[in-house]
Amino acid sequence: MRKYIYILIMCLAPVVASAQNQAAIIEKINKISAEMKTMECDFVQTKHLKMLNDKMVSNGKMYYQQTNKLRWEYVTPYAYTFILNDNKVMLKNQKRTDVIDVNQNKMFKEIARMMMNSIVGKCLSDEKAFKTTIKETPNEWVATLIPQKKDMKQMWTKLILHFDRTKNIVAQVEMHEKTGDYTVIDLKNTKTNKTIDQKQFSVN
């Protein structure tokens, strides 16, 4: 009986991929992300606050188009839109709209790059920015990314990307902070390679 339980546990437990296997997984994800011309989905973002023993849930819609277009829009409980279109970023809340040149703002450049690369999984092969380890479960690949750059280290201790193995897409992103707070973003109703109205990426 014990033997069967042990076998069952071994089957269910995430397995750390070997270096060779990890490289193969990253290559596969890179290939998929290269083929992904567009992506759109709904998202649910849950911020867990350790000090308050509480969480904050917000949701919205996301649109991505290769190579440098992203719309990240919060719908509830607040309205906030972040649009990246090449080198321009538009930030819009209920009170004001700002357009920023990412080349003039290093922090925004990092955030925009991190968001884009996390969504499509490109950040796995960014060795300068992250130290990556990948675990395999029957349903997903779980990539843990430890930031290596100073700016990123100040914000996050680690990022965890969950890839749906059947759909070959990112299904969940976790962002962990030094304080013990963390944010989980669940991507739902994902559609890939559908035509997206270019108005979604307008920064004017």
Added chain:
Amino acid sequence: MNRILFIMLWLLVGTSVIKAQDMEPEDTVSRYSVQIDIRNAYISGVCIMRREPQQVTASIVNEFGVSALTYRYDRAKQKVKILSIMKKMDRWYVKRMLRKDLRVVMQQLLNGDEATEDRSVTYENKKYKIKYNYTPLTNEVKE
């Protein structure tokens, strides 16, 4: 006479305790949309506030969920203590200014000094030209 005085005193004390209990906030969590305008820049996000009888703990996070600031307001001492702050803002003069400004903001919020239709509270630090705005979030997302 003594007995009457005692009964009156007891009634008065009893009434004031009941009133204090009525006013005493329970352990509740409220959420605000926050914007802090600093000359040519601004910080926006959400403030999650846990109100307890002795203190209020609040955390300001930006829209993407990155924590900017966590502080605690002591109701009795009417003082703000910064518990954590993002690295870029972690300077003694920034924290001193925030402690002073947030003390006023918290007093306004807890006293219900919201004069506007949307029940928002605004405070301006005229010396450094910094404006704080807290607006209650109403359409909370249910999981």
